[in-house]
Amino acid sequence: MEKLIAPSILAADFANLQRDIEMVNQSDADWFHIDIMDGVFVPNISFGMPVLEAINRHAGKVIDVHLMIVDPDRYIKTFANLGADVLTVHYEACTHLHRTLQAIKAEGMRAGVAINPHTNVSLLEDVINDIDLVCIMSVNPGFGGQSFIENTYKKTRQLKEIILDNNASTQIEIDGGVNSQNAKKLVDAGADVLVAGSFVFKSQNPKETVTELKQIVNS
Ligand code: DX5
Ligand code: ZN
Numbered sequence: 001m002e003k004l005i006a007p008s009i010l011a012a013d014f015a016n017l018q019r020d021i022e023m024v025n026q027s028d029a030d031w032f033h034i035d036i037m038d039g040v041f042v043p044n045i046s047f048g049m050p051v052l053e054a055i056n057r058h059a060g061k062v063i064d065v066h067l068m069i070v071d072p073d074r075y076i077k078t079f080a081n082l083g084a085d086v087l088t089v090h091y092e093a094c095t096h097l098h099r100t101l102q103a104i105k106a107e108g109m110r111a112g113v114a115i116n117p118h119t120n121v122s123l124l125e126d127v128i129n130d131i132d133l134v135c136i137m138s139v140n141p142g143f144g145g146q147s148f149i150e151n152t153y154k155k156t157r158q159l160k161e162i163i164l165d166n167n168a169s170t171q172i173e174i175d176g177g178v179n180s181q182n183a184k185k186l187v188d189a190g191a192d193v194l195v196a197g198s199f200v201f202k203s204q205n206p207k208e209t210v211t212e213l214k215q216i217v218n219s
Contacts, residue, residue, distance in 0.1 A: 003187050003217035005210055006031035006064055006173070008197030009055065010046055011144045017051075020201065021058040027210040031062040031086075033175070033195045035144075038069035041093050042142035049082060056083035064193075066114060066175065068141050069093065073100055080107035088112030088135050088173075091119055101130045114175070116141065117149050121159040128168045133193070134159060139176030144197040148177030153189045160190030183216045 007029050012020035024032060034052060039045040046068075056063060065084040069075070072089040079087050087109045094100045097113065104111040113124060114135035124134060136155050139146040156172060163170050173193035174186050183194055196213060203209040 001192065003191070003214075004030035004193040005213050005217065006033040006193055006195045007200045007206075007210060008033040008035060008144065008175075008195050010035040011197035011201035013201070014047075017054070018058055020206075021055060023207055024210075025058070025060045027207045028214040029061065029210045031064045031193065032059045033197075034063060034065045034084075036065060036067050036069060037142060041070045041090065042068045044142040049078065052079075052082045052084075059083075062086065064088070064112075064173075064195075066112075066135060066195075067093075068114075073103060076100075076103050076107055080109055084109055086110045086112050086133060088114050088133065090114045090116070090141075091123065092116055098127055098130060101127065112173070114141070115155075117151065121155050121162060124159070125162050125166070128162055128166050128170055131168075131170050133171045133173055135173040135175050135195075136191075137176055138174050138178070141176075145202075146177055148179070148182055153185060156186060156189035156191055163190075178213075180212060180216055183213055184219070187217045 035046050037044050037046040062085045064086040066088045087104045101111040110132040112133035138148050138152040171192040174191045175195040178194045178196045179199040200206050200209050
C-alpha cells in the first residue's frame with residue numbers, strides 16, 4: 001500500500017495561507033492535516049471553524065482534522081459540514097469512545113482516534129475494528145516543532161500487531177517531529193500516514209521537501 005504524507009497546516013504562514021494551501025495542492029502530498037486546539041485539552045489554541053471553512057475552499061485533497069479538544073462530540077456535525085474527510089478525536093478526551101466513533105461515521109466521515117505519548121496502544125484493542133485511523137502522537141500535543149519521542153517506533157509495531165491480529169483495516173498515522181531521518185523507520189514499523197509540519201513548511205523548498213518525504217516512505 002502506498003504510504004501517505006500529510007503536511008500540517010499549523011506550521012504554514014497564516015498570513016499567506018492560500019499560497020501555502022496551493023503549495024500542498026501542487027505537491028506530492030496526499031492529505032491536509034488540520035490541528036484544532038481548544039486551550040483546555042492542550043495548552044494552546046490554534047484556529048477554529050472560520051479558518052477551516054477558508055482552508056476547505058482552496059484545499060484540493062483529503063482533509064484530515066485532528067481535534068485536540070475536550071468533549072468533541074459537541075462538534076462532530078459541525079466538522080462534517082466544514083468538509084472534514086477524516087475526523088480524529090483523542091482517546092483521552094472521550095468517555096464513550098465507541099459511541100463517538102459511530103457518530104463520526106454516521107456523518108459520512110472516516111473515524112480516527114489519537115493517543116497521547118503515555119497512552120498504551122492496547123487500550124484500543126476492543127474498538128480496533130471500529131477505527132479507520134489511529135494517530136499515534138510522537139510529541140505531546142499542543143505545539144509544532146517539538147522533537148520526536150523515540151518510544152513511538154515500539155508503539156507503532158505493537159499497534160500494527162493488534163491491527164493484523166484482528167483483521168482490521170485501520171491505518172496508522174504518526175504525528176509530531178516527523179522528518180527525513182525518522183520517516184523510513186516509521187513506515188518500516190507499520191506507519192501508513194506521516195504528518196509533517198515544521199519539517200515541510202520551515203524548509204527552503206516545502207514542495208521539494210514533500211517530494212523527498214514521499215520518496216523516502218515509498219522506497
Ligand atoms: C501537534 C500537532 C501536530 C503538529 C506537528 O500537537 O498535532 O500535527 O502540527 O508539527 P511538527 O511536524 O512540527 O511536529
Ligand atoms: Zn496533529
